[in-house]
Amino acid sequence: MTIDDLELEYSAAEIREFIETAVARKGTQHRPRFYAVTGSHVYGFDSADSDIDVRGIHVAPAAEYAYLETPAEEVTVNMDGVTEGFEEYPEVDLRSYELRKFGSLLAKANYNVVELVFEAPTVMNGMPLEMDALQELIRDYLPMNVPHAYLGMAKSNYYKHLDPEKEQGYTPVAKNFLYVYRGLLGAQYVLDDEDIEADVFALAEAVDGGNPELVADLVAHKRTAGDEILSDDLESRARDAITQQFNALDPLPEPDKSGYREALDDWMRKVRT
Incomplete structure (x- = not known):
């Protein structure tokens, strides 16, 4: 690009x-x-x-x-x-x-x-x-602790914005789901390829189990509806994808920066x- x-x-x-x-x-x-x-x-x-x-x-x-x-x-x-x-x-x-x-x-x-x-x-x-x-x-x-940083970003955004148990800050909008999903995909990509990819579409295509169709729907919603809350169906799909990717993430190795x-x-x- x-x-x-x-x-x-x-x-x-x-x-x-x-x-x-x-x-x-x-x-x-x-x-x-x-x-x-x-x-x-x-x-x-x-x-x-x-x-x-x-x-x-x-x-x-x-x-x-x-x-x-x-x-x-x-x-x-x-x-x-x-x-x-x-x-x-x-x-x-x-x-x-x-x-x-x-x-x-x-x-x-x-x-x-x-x-x-x-x-x-x-x-x-x-x-x-x-x-x-x-x-x-x-x-x-690479990978050093870059996967750890991506995972940390994903978890931080999830608990800050997408945890339904929170009384304040709960905002299930497309942008927040995209940040969390990108973080999880990015962590796996670094582990698999020992390289860096920032684009969420490319990550969803490259990582096993990634969901490019969901990414396209979330991005389309963000661009047309902005910060409107997701429909129940789209939110359910996004949560399922995040859970699946979190469970599928390989164990993170001890960082080696020698x-x-x-x-x-x-x-x-x-x-x-």
Whole structure:
């Protein structure tokens, strides 16, 4: 998938200008390096009112870490309402990680940043060699605890939004079922293929027992009915699929990250040089 496939309201050039302006506010020495569109556009269930989630990496001068006032870990824009000065881009949410913060998230095998590296269509890539090398580095160590992270996300969303025993927060809408199902499918996919896939349609096709027809119906409901509660039939089908996938999930191995942190440190040194 490329940025042109997404049919966004803004061009890649406009989003790049937005990123450069936002990161420059933290200091002209902060260099924006790699950015991509993530979120529902990559998951395969974006709709007309979906925000454009942009995530990426900027690099601060290494010398700044020698002082008491160290570089900010993140630059965020429009994450909690529209940020002053960015009214022209109300639908674009930006989270830019300083390289050290990005590396720390990778060290934890955070599935959001792993998907950013592997799956997200880029809008800016000032270090293609380094990003290709990072993909190969991570792939050499998969599955690590990435399946655990996907399963944790699925369970968290289920108990937060889909547990009928909860008095508050129970919202059986298509989006919440899709997040839970995607998490369970993603966990199995990493175990099976030692690779990353973010799109829920592709996951449902690739994982044994996946239900592409259900995914299509949930996405269609999300796009046409928004946050309306599902029909009894569609909710029953979604719950059955989630239960079946949870029961079918292979045992998660003990995470093995031997040498991974050191390899990331080496990669980060080369990026910061």
